[in-house]
Amino acid sequence: MSVAPGGRPTFRAAPTRVRVPATSANLGPGFDAFGLALAMYDDVVAQVSDVPGVRVDVHGEGAESVPRDHRHLVAKAMLRAFDALGGRPRGLDLVCANRIPHGRGLGSSAAAIVSGILLARALVVGGDERLPDDEVLHLATAMEGHPDNVAACLSGGVILAWTTNEGRTEVLRLTPDPDVVPVVCVPSTSVATKKARGLLPATVPHADAAHSAARAALLVPALTGRPDLLLEATDDRLHQSYRRPAYPRTLDLVAKLRAAGIAAAVSGAGPTVLALTDETTAPRVAALAGARFETSVLTVDTDGARVVPLDH
Numbered sequence: 260m261s262v263a264p265g266g267r268p269t270f271r272a273a274p275t276r277v278r279v280p281a282t283s284a285n286l287g288p289g290f291d292a293f294g295l296a297l298a299m300y301d302d303v304v305a306q307v308s309d310v311p312g313v314r315v316d317v318h319g320e321g322a323e324s325v326p327r328d329h330r331h332l333v334a335k336a337m338l339r340a341f342d343a344l345g346g347r348p349r350g351l352d353l354v355c356a357n358r359i360p361h362g363r364g365l366g367s368s369a370a371a372i373v374s375g376i377l378l379a380r381a382l383v384v385g386g387d388e389r390l391p392d393d394e395v396l397h398l399a400t401a402m403e404g405h406p407d408n409v410a411a412c413l414s415g416g417v418i419l420a421w422t423t424n425e426g427r428t429e430v431l432r433l434t435p436d437p438d439v440v441p442v443v444c445v446p447s448t449s450v451a452t453k454k455a456r457g458l459l460p461a462t463v464p465h466a467d468a469a470h471s472a473a474r475a476a477l478l479v480p481a482l483t484g485r486p487d488l489l490l491e492a493t494d495d496r497l498h499q500s501y502r503r504p505a506y507p508r509t510l511d512l513v514a515k516l517r518a519a520g521i522a523a524a525v526s527g528a529g530p531t532v533l534a535l536t537d538e539t540t541a542p543r544v545a546a547l548a549g550a551r552f553e554t555s556v557l558t559v560d561t562d563g564a565r566v567v568p569l570d571h
Contacts, residue, residue, distance in 0.1 A: 267346040269384040274306035277381070278567045279374045280415065280560040281359040282366030283441070283533045284407040287493030287524035288471035289478055294366075294411030294418045295533075296560040297441055301357050301370050303333055304569065305378040308350035313338075319357035320367070331355075332368060336375025336402060343398060344379060344389045362449025364527035369408035372399050373564045381566050400428045408527065415563030417482050433479065435559045436486050442544040444512060444532040444552035450505050455528035458502050467496035482535075489522035489535050499525050506530035508551060515547055 281299040285291070301320075308314075313329040325331055329338065333353060341347040359367045376395050380386035390398075392413075399409035406420035406428045417433040474494050481492035494517075502525065503510050509530040516523035516534055521544065526533040532552070534544045545554035 268341075268344050268386070268389065270307045270348050271382050271384060272307065274304050274569060275378055275381045276302060276304045276567050276569050277374045277377045277564060278302050279370040279377075279412055279564040280366075280562075282369055282408045282411040282527075283364070283443070283531075284366065284405075284411070284527040285495075285498070285524065286478055286482075286533070286535075287495040287499075287522075288474040288497055289407075289419075290471070290475075290495075290498050291405045291407055292419055292421060292475065293478060294407040294420065295435075295441065296411045296415045296417075296563060297365070297443070298558045298560045299358055299365070299443075299555070300560075301355065301359050301367075301374060302567075303356070303374045303378060304354045305333075305337065305382060306352045307348040307382055308352050310350045313351045313353070315353045315355065317355045317357065319355075320359060321357055321361045324361075332371040333375040333378070336372045336399075337379040339402065340376040340379035340390065340395075340398060341383075343394065344383045344386060348382070360445055360449075360531070362451060363445050364450075364452075364525065364529045364531040365443065365445070366408040366412060366527065368452070369399070369403050369412045370564075372402045373409055373412045377564055377566065396428055396430065406430070411563075413563050415561045416559060419479070433483050435482055435561075436484055438537050439482065439486050439489070439559065440536045440538055440541045441557050441559060442534040442536055442541050442554060443526060443557060444534070444544065444548040444554045446506070446509065446530050446552055448506075448530065450528065450530050452528040455502050455505050458505060459498055460501060463497060471495055471497040486535070486537065490517065490520060493522045493524045493535065495524060502529060512548055512552065516544065519543070519547060521547075 481488035
């Protein structure tokens with residue numbers, strides 16, 4: 260990415276707050292392509308400081324384990340974005356209120372990256388012109404490694420993302436059917452995305468690829484107007500079964516829900532289970548999941564990541 264034009268940036272003195280949604284990627288067969296924004300949020304407040312260095316205060320999810328300095332992922336994303344904007348401030352103070360579980364397949368790393376980039380842009384006078392939305396997406400994708408979570412986090416709703424032959428990330432935003440109710444079943448244990456990806460084979464049978472390609476195509480109408488097709492559309496043979504060694508209970512729950520007629524899939528790299536239901540069916544998910552999973556009935560976030568007032 261080229262450095263933004265206009266010389267060294269001018270920084271705003273006032274603190275800035277960004278709210279970012281959780282996301283669920285893949286939605287079954289749409290591996291690294293489909294993403295869904297969920298109404299579960301992290302809030303991050305940042306302020307430029309004259310005191311050198313980066314200081315991070317963390318509350319909520321990950322508070323016991325994440326770094327409190329420039330190694331924190333939000334801080335890393337901010338510094339990368341400041342470089343793209345033309346220069347870094349002398350110091351930064353961050354306060355993170357985290358509600359998105361870490362290492363559960365709900366896009367916590369994407370949320371951190373997106374919040375850092377948007378905070379940096381908001382703290383620079385004229386930041387929107389120096390780092391337009393397409394460059395924000397490009398930078399976030401480069402940091403995350405794939406576009407599905409960051410694109411859904413940025414835009415809200417349902418997205419279909421792909422990378423062009425020239426290496427650019429493109430996104431099609433879809434309007435979800437209002438009757439689609441997402442339910443997440445979150446286990447107490449986490450799984451690193453790198454570990455989950457490491458279980459995937461280099462090749463898959465042609466029949467399985469064809470099966471998943473057809474279901475991924477079916478996801479578009481199912482999510483946007485034909486939710487009666489979601490059970491069929493979320494049937495994956497491309498990646499989920501290969502990850503069983505990392506979280507057998509997750510895949511057992513996916514199978515249990517699907518046997519009950521509920522569209523269910525592994526959320527992102529797991530181990531959370533995502534069920535796409537309606538208002539009538541949603542309460543059944545918790546009963547089927549049992550005590551080993553913390554089940555939450557959510558809504559689809561349609562706003563995406565945004566700068567919000569400090570008192571909001």
